[in-house]
Amino acid sequence: MKVIRNIKKIKTILSKARSEGRTIGIVPTMGALHQGHLSLIRRARHDNDLVVVSIFVNPVQFGPKEDFKKYPRDLKKDALACRKEGVDIIFYPPVKEMYPSGFRTYVEVEGLSTVLCGASRPGHFKGVATVVAKLFNIILPSRAYFGQKDAQQAIIIKKMSSDLNMPVEIKILPIVREKDGLAMSSRNVYLNKEERANAVILSQALAKAKKMFHSGKNSREVILAVSGMIKEKKGAKIDYICAVDPQGLGPVKNVKNSILLLLAVKFGKTRLIDNIIIHGKKN
Amino acid sequence: MKVIRNIKKIKTILSKARSEGRTIGIVPTMGALHQGHLSLIRRARHDNDLVVVSIFVNPVQFGPKEDFKKYPRDLKKDALACRKEGVDIIFYPPVKEMYPSGFRTYVEVEGLSTVLCGASRPGHFKGVATVVAKLFNIILPSRAYFGQKDAQQAIIIKKMSSDLNMPVEIKILPIVREKDGLAMSSRNVYLNKEERANAVILSQALAKAKKMFHSGKNSREVILAVSGMIKEKKGAKIDYICAVDPQGLGPVKNVKNSILLLLAVKFGKTRLIDNIIIHGKKN
Numbered sequence: 001m002k003v004i005r006n007i008k009k010i011k012t013i014l015s016k017a018r019s020e021g022r023t024i025g026i027v028p029t030m031g032a033l034h035q036g037h038l039s040l041i042r043r044a045r046h047d048n049d050l051v052v053v054s055i056f057v058n059p060v061q062f063g064p065k066e067d068f069k070k071y072p073r074d075l076k077k078d079a080l081a082c083r084k085e086g087v088d089i090i091f092y093p094p095v096k097e098m099y100p101s102g103f104r105t106y107v108e109v110e111g112l113s114t115v116l117c118g119a120s121r122p123g124h125f126k127g128v129a130t131v132v133a134k135l136f137n138i139i140l141p142s143r144a145y146f147g148q149k150d151a152q153q154a155i156i157i158k159k160m161s162s163d164l165n166m167p168v169e170i171k172i173l174p175i176v177r178e179k180d181g182l183a184m185s186s187r188n189v190y191l192n193k194e195e196r197a198n199a200v201i202l203s204q205a206l207a208k209a210k211k212m213f214h215s216g217k218n219s220r221e222v223i224l225a226v227s228g229m230i231k232e233k234k235g236a237k238i239d240y241i242c243a244v245d246p247q248g249l250g251p252v253k254n255v256k257n258s259i260l261l262l263l264a265v266k267f268g269k270t271r272l273i274d275n276i277i278i279h280g281k282k283n
Numbered sequence: 284m285k286v287i288r289n290i291k292k293i294k295t296i297l298s299k300a301r302s303e304g305r306t307i308g309i310v311p312t313m314g315a316l317h318q319g320h321l322s323l324i325r326r327a328r329h330d331n332d333l334v335v336v337s338i339f340v341n342p343v344q345f346g347p348k349e350d351f352k353k354y355p356r357d358l359k360k361d362a363l364a365c366r367k368e369g370v371d372i373i374f375y376p377p378v379k380e381m382y383p384s385g386f387r388t389y390v391e392v393e394g395l396s397t398v399l400c401g402a403s404r405p406g407h408f409k410g411v412a413t414v415v416a417k418l419f420n421i422i423l424p425s426r427a428y429f430g431q432k433d434a435q436q437a438i439i440i441k442k443m444s445s446d447l448n449m450p451v452e453i454k455i456l457p458i459v460r461e462k463d464g465l466a467m468s469s470r471n472v473y474l475n476k477e478e479r480a481n482a483v484i485l486s487q488a489l490a491k492a493k494k495m496f497h498s499g500k501n502s503r504e505v506i507l508a509v510s511g512m513i514k515e516k517k518g519a520k521i522d523y524i525c526a527v528d529p530q531g532l533g534p535v536k537n538v539k540n541s542i543l544l545l546l547a548v549k550f551g552k553t554r555l556i557d558n559i560i561i562h563g564k565k566n
Contacts, residue, residue, distance in 0.1 A: 007448060104393045105446035111387050137448040163388035165290060165420040
């Protein structure tokens with residue numbers, strides 16, 4: 001396994017691989033790898049001849065008051081995990097390599113990137129779309145793997161990729177959860193013991209929502225109940241709870257085909273997100 | 284020579300060519316091909332195994348009051364010219380193929396796209412950058428050819444391509460002029476006889492500017508003189524005359540390394556642009 005920090009160098013290596021007809025899978029990450037990431041890497045390993053994991057804490061997707069500086073970084077641990085999963089290359093560029101002085105080009109998926117998480121994190125999805133476009137152009141992967149945990153990000157990247165005709169197949173894999181149901185996230189390490197215990201309410205609330213939708217309740221009723229459950233937990237501060245159409249992110253009232261229920265909740269200083277897709281027929 | 288209207292189809296053909304190790308050159312155009320375009324095509328023919336000319340009048344780069352509808356279109360004539368130059372494929376997609384319903388992803392080179400022509404044509408360069416990004420992703424060319432005539436467009440596309448790590452070499456070729464000096468443009472056909480005669484002042488003014496810069500005059504003096512020459516022509520309406528740094532488009536006073544003098548002038552309803560790069564040492 002190679003750790004490569006230089007764009008030109010990785011381009012040269014991958015260009016050779018492509019000319020030999022090898023397929024390339026990329027798993028774009030910000031490091032602090034957990035079981036969620038590893039599920040993406042395993043799938044990439046299964047599907048492709050060559051697996052690239054990018055580890056880049058992307059400054060452009062953090063707001064000025066967000067946790068860019070304290071975001072967990074541990075290359076050694078991440079590299080060990082990648083090696084164990086048979087990753088071929090870790091792409092680990094410095095910020096200056098990705099954003100040299102004078103950088104000024106951005107990709108934006110208009111309409112989808114300013115709602116939900118985009119409303120509380122202005123510029124976040126523009127930063128995500130831009131860095132993913134850059135990674136796609138550098139790696140030219142056959143397939144790229146993202147987690148359903150970041151549901152809005154997944155929708156935006158799929159839309160960007162199809163709108164701009166990017167020559168890559170986008171694969172979205174299911175949320176991986178802790179035993180008690182908490183969605184895996186690199187930010188879970190920020191939680192203290194009490195917050196960690198309380199945070200389990202999110203997955204419980206989503207499970208409850210699924211039952212309610214299936215018993216015929218509408219969005220308003222479901223969101224009210226979910227919101228009530230979460231508010232009971234000390235220190236939980238709801239950012240949003242929304243029921244939307246899984247493609248366009250527009251609001252929906254009842255489950256016909258499918259509904260995406262998304263939530264963002266702060267426990268202390270830590271903002272967690274979770275979501276569930278609920279299909280019209282019980283499944 | 285093939286004329287292909289479908290994205291999937293051209294992708295399949297070109298993917299085969301690439302896998303055989305053939306290089307691909309693209310000349311993106313809006314059709315109404317003139318000698319300027321042909322100079323790009325000839326260079327692309329010389330440099331690459333396969334030459335693709337795209338002909339697409341891109342609605343997204345036209346303002347609501349601009350000439351999208353009346354922009355000259357003549358596929359038959361263009362196809363004849365392309366065949367004569369040994370073009371392999373004309374990519375001629377319908378608008379719906381490039382912008383299906385729900386399209387919402389745009390590329391913007393911030394700062395460079397809202398000045399000069401971008402100031403009088405809001406959204407123009409966002410439309411240009413977006414369609415060029417799409418064409419690059421569809422064609423995956425080794426090289427792409429643009430004319431220096433659209434100087435700001437050339438700068439923006441080079442910046443976009445380098446900022447987003449697009450795997451393509453951008454080639455900018457010199458302006459091709461009519462015998463009397465008027466820069467070739469598809470919009471020249473809009474000019475009536477008098478306007479056509481008057482329009483020659485643009486290239487004459489730029490030649491005068493070069494002499495003045497080389498004799499030590501500064502930007503203010505040069506622009507004043509150029510502007511005076513143009514204003515003498517009946518019906519000429521100056522949009523802008525600017526002396527800028529050829530990379531960043533920032534204002535410059537004196538020629539040290541090089542200066543880009545740009546102008547946009549309306550003759551009747553027709554807006555023409557022209558420019559010259561002047562180097563510090565006489566050349």
